[in-house]
Amino acid sequence: METAAGTGRGTSAGAWSRPAAVALGGALGALARWGLDVAMAIEGWPAATLVANLSGAFVLGLVSRRLGDSLPAVGLRVGLLGAFTTWSSLVVQVVDLGERPVVAIGYLLVSLGGGLALAALGLRLGAPRPGDGPAGAGPVR
């Protein structure tokens, strides 16, 4: 369900503030993912994508119920973390590893299982406690 705060309507933010925050976060997230890929180049094993996806899933779980819809929060959640992690690379890499089916299936299962476990852990650790005040985050996207 979209909230007024989630759309940026009814806030002091200008019409271009949200797209700017998302774009800036997206650029930084993509650069961080690419940098990780360059730094962790391992022949035949997509280690960088695995690290980016697992760490990003944990951090998004951690902050998703904590952060509201302020521009920095949108830039971090929607822009940076969304762009740092990638679904397209995961599925294409699994297909690319098809000649080594055990590795391909192992990579897929570790990604999905690890991502779900770390997202659940992040959500648990990041759940607002009594007295924390309103956690105004909208739907995770």
Place this chain on the structure above:
Amino acid sequence: MTWAWVAVGGAMGALVRDGAARWRGPVAGTDLVNRVGAVVLGLALAALDAGVLARPGHALVGIGLAGAMTTFSTLVVQVVDPPGPGRRGPDWSRLVRETVVGLVLAAASLWSAARLLA
């Protein structure tokens, strides 16, 4: 200059993803961009392998745009904690469906583009 192409593509991809989520809703929007992005990356990689797309083009379209348009973190967090009214358990069927669809689309785009560009 590769970093600049990655950054521009990343900004565009994040904007497309956010626009899709606002247009179709958080779940359908995420699934839509993840499917489209898997096709785009498959086409970009096949074009790169065939020499049709140069490395800067792949940095822009493949690493930046397709990479940032799609998101793993949002998908798994939404599977564990589905958005929407009411509390319910993890949405396992969505995870299985999107994994199968994503793999089929990636394979189909890689295979068809490689044949067309050979």
